[in-house]
Amino acid sequence: MTLRLVNLSKKFVSKSRVVVAVDNVSLEVNDGEFFVLLGPSGCGKSTILNLVAGLEKPSGGEIFFGEELVASFEKKVFISPRERNIAMVFQSYALYPHLNVYDNIAFPLRISKHKEDLIKDSVNEVAKLLNIEDLLFAFPAELSGGQRQRVAIARAIVRRPRIFLLDEPLSNLDAKLRVSMRSDLKSLQRRLGVTTLYVTHDQIEAMTLGDRIAVLRAGKIEQIGTPEELYASPCNTFVATFIGTPPMNVLGADLILDKGLWFLEFGGIRLEIPSIKVFSSNLKAGSKIFFGIRPENISIARSSEKAHFLGSVRSIENLGKERLVLVELGSFEITLTTKESGIREGEKIQIYLDPDKVYLFKE
Amino acid sequence: MNEEFWKKVLLISGITFTALFTSTPFIYMIIVSFAESADFLGRRTGFILTVENYIELFKNPNLHFLDYLRNSVVISGFSAFLTVLIASVAAYSITRLPFPSKSVFLMFVLGFSMFPQISIVGFLFNVMSKLGLINTYVGLILPYTAWIMPLSLWILVSYFSGIPMEIDKQATIDGCTVWKTLFKVMWPLAKPGIFTTFILAFIFAFNEFMFALLLTTDFRARTVPVGIALFQGLHGEIPWGTIMAASTVTTLPIVILIIVFQKNIIQGLTRGAVKG
Ligand SMILES: Nc1ncnc2c1ncn2[C@@H]1O[C@H](COP(=O)(O)OP(=O)(O)OP(=O)(O)O)[C@@H](O)[C@H]1O
Ligand SMILES: [Mg+2]
Numbered sequence: 203m204t205l206r207l208v209n210l211s212k213k214f215v216s217k218s219r220v221v222v223a224v225d226n227v228s229l230e231v232n233d234g235e236f237f238v239l240l241g242p243s244g245c246g247k248s249t250i251l252n253l254v255a256g257l258e259k260p261s262g263g264e265i266f267f268g269e270e271l272v273a274s275f276e277k278k279v280f281i282s283p284r285e286r287n288i289a290m291v292f293q294s295y296a297l298y299p300h301l302n303v304y305d306n307i308a309f310p311l312r313i314s315k316h317k318e319d320l321i322k323d324s325v326n327e328v329a330k331l332l333n334i335e336d337l338l339f340a341f342p343a344e345l346s347g348g349q350r351q352r353v354a355i356a357r358a359i360v361r362r363p364r365i366f367l368l369d370e371p372l373s374n375l376d377a378k379l380r381v382s383m384r385s386d387l388k389s390l391q392r393r394l395g396v397t398t399l400y401v402t403h404d405q406i407e408a409m410t411l412g413d414r415i416a417v418l419r420a421g422k423i424e425q426i427g428t429p430e431e432l433y434a435s436p437c438n439t440f441v442a443t444f445i446g447t448p449p450m451n452v453l454g455a456d457l458i459l460d461k462g463l464w465f466l467e468f469g470g471i472r473l474e475i476p477s478i479k480v481f482s483s484n485l486k487a488g489s490k491i492f493f494g495i496r497p498e499n500i501s502i503a504r505s506s507e508k509a510h511f512l513g514s515v516r517s518i519e520n521l522g523k524e525r526l527v528l529v530e531l532g533s534f535e536i537t538l539t540t541k542e543s544g545i546r547e548g549e550k551i552q553i554y555l556d557p558d559k560v561y562l563f564k565e
Numbered sequence: 566m567n568e569e570f571w572k573k574v575l576l577i578s579g580i581t582f583t584a585l586f587t588s589t590p591f592i593y594m595i596i597v598s599f600a601e602s603a604d605f606l607g608r609r610t611g612f613i614l615t616v617e618n619y620i621e622l623f624k625n626p627n628l629h630f631l632d633y634l635r636n637s638v639v640i641s642g643f644s645a646f647l648t649v650l651i652a653s654v655a656a657y658s659i660t661r662l663p664f665p666s667k668s669v670f671l672m673f674v675l676g677f678s679m680f681p682q683i684s685i686v687g688f689l690f691n692v693m694s695k696l697g698l699i700n701t702y703v704g705l706i707l708p709y710t711a712w713i714m715p716l717s718l719w720i721l722v723s724y725f726s727g728i729p730m731e732i733d734k735q736a737t738i739d740g741c742t743v744w745k746t747l748f749k750v751m752w753p754l755a756k757p758g759i760f761t762t763f764i765l766a767f768i769f770a771f772n773e774f775m776f777a778l779l780l781t782t783d784f785r786a787r788t789v790p791v792g793i794a795l796f797q798g799l800h801g802e803i804p805w806g807t808i809m810a811a812s813t814v815t816t817l818p819i820v821i822l823i824i825v826f827q828k829n830i831i832q833g834l835t836r837g838a839v840k841g
Contacts, residue, residue: 257734284740296735300753310739313749357739 203364205231211262223249225421234395240408241418247401256283289358290367297342304338328356366398452494459487469532492563499559500538503552603805618810629784633792641770644709648766656721678715709770717762724758
């Protein structure tokens with residue numbers, strides 16, 4: 203089942219203000235695809251999910267499940283959530299506290315009046331799939347966070363939904379559990395082949411889970427692409443700093459053309475960059491631009507021929523595998539990662555910025 | 566040490582006094598109901614134990630006690646049921662729908678419940694006689710349900726607002742209509758509140774006197790409290806023994822009900838307060 207959003211908008215009007223939570227969003231999720239909506243808090247991710255689920259009505263635009271129009275503001279079409287046959291997992295899991303695990307999972311089937319022996323088979327099947335067979339007669343209050351999560355997912359998939367919606371399902375779990383649930387979720391989705399729309403503000407989660415990702419800011423889509431595309435060619439500084447840890451350095455600079463060579467000038471420093479970068483970005487000489495460079499593309503140069511700039515070390519953070527070093531460079535500060543352990547705070551070092559790995563942005 | 570001791574003394578004497586103070590009328594009621602004569606204290610024969618009053622109560626068809634009892638149970642039961650039904654639908658909408666000045670509305674509702682009953686009896690009598698509902702069950706069930714509604718609404722609003730919205734959303738997605746969400750999810754989750762509301766409404770209707778006095782003229786719909794008050798002896802004297810026997814018979818079930826379910830009721834009433 204493909205999912206298509208066309209110019210989807212949602213406004214919330216209250217006494218004091220109007221919030222445009224979703225602003226003209228169009229996207230298409232392919233059949234069986236794991237699609238992630240990524241963005242900071244308040245950017246409208248949950249609202250999009252609620253619109254797809256039918257918990258909210260759009261204030262503009264249309265939603266299609268395959269060829270079927272399920273919601274349209276202009277055509278006044280609205281299929282109720284009950285008839286959409288989708289499943290949703292909330293951040294808080296929203297298990298029914300008065301029902302045990304078995305009855306929780308069976309609930310959607312009972313509401314749609316399935317036969318009790320069929321229900322039994324289905325519940326046992328998904329319980330097995332999610333490794334919660336031993337918990338079937340426990341109540342939600344007796345379960346750990348990870349177990350509740352599994353029950354919520356089991357309840358969601360037991361109906362064989364057309365589309366699977368997840369709203370930050372892993373954010374209440376501890377770090378270790380989150381990693382293992384992540385891979386379980388991914389393989390489960392693969393096995394079921396169900397079209398999935400997944401909301402998160404955690405870019406690592408998005409990168410590891412998503413077939414494709416839409417990056418959102420303030421209700422608008424900034425960029426859609428595979429994790430590799432977003433990492434390799436972010437379209438603006440917002441996406442650039444949002445994707446990747448530690449985040450990309452982004453600095454303001456002047457773009458200078460001098461005797462046929464292109465330079466970035468920032469904080470009293472001049473860095474030559476390949477002209478191809480400028481041509482493909484269609485920026486003009488002499489304009490104020492932003493440039494980005496990832497911390498892993500900056501290195502410490504001990505031998506002076508490779509060295510570019512002299513900086514002084516402000517602080518060092520040990521990440522275990524490597525160190526995150528904050529360096530003062532001209533009037534700017536820049537972070538880099540290094541495996542070297544001999545650096546001291548306050549020390550002067552030569553650093554090298556790889557010109558081939560520089561990104562240029564208009565804004 | 567000393568202070569602890571006095572605290573205990575105060576506590577115990579306070580409890581004892583309260584218990585005696587509130588239970589004396591009941592104890593007296595029970596004693597009189599088993600006495601051969603109500604003024605046994607002034608008689609030379611003293612107290613003579615007898616169940617004559619109870620036999621009279623149930624055997625004398627002119628007293629209509631069994632009619633009154635049936636009326637009371639049916640009317641109170643229906644009133645309580647209707648109250649729970651309407652109050653839970655109302656409380657559900659109040660807590661779930663966007664609703665301007667919710668708290669003002671709720672204060673207003675509560676304000677109504679502070680009116681003295683006497684302030685509406687004239688109007689109520691006119692309405693009920695125009696509708697031909699004097700001496701009918703419906704004629705009492707309607708005002709009872711209306712009268713206990715504000716309190717019920719408050720109890721249930723405090724319960725429903727404690728249930729996270731995501732539970733409703735989940736129920737909707739799992740295929741529930743609004744009604745199914747209310748009855749299959751909200752009701753079981755607010756069970757103590759629903760229960761308290763039912764019991765309180767039942768007790769209110771069971772004990773109510775003024776409306777019942779006004780809106781009934783004979784045994785067809787008259788309830789126990791009014792019935793007892795209007796008991797008369799053959800020659801116009803007041804049959805204290807029978808009255809006390811009737812009171813005992815009707816009070817005991819209520820007292821037992823409250824004792825058995827006191828935990829639920831206290832929980833139901835204080836829930837809003839504790840949660841803030
Ligand atoms: N029912 C509502 N009434 C009014 N405003 C709302 C409502 N729901 C959401 N909003 C507003 O819409 C915007 C987007 O909210 P939304 O919940 O979709 O954000 P989100 O991306 O899911 O954020 P988070 O990561 O914090 O969950 C926010 O500014 C929020 O205040
Ligand atoms: Mg959200």
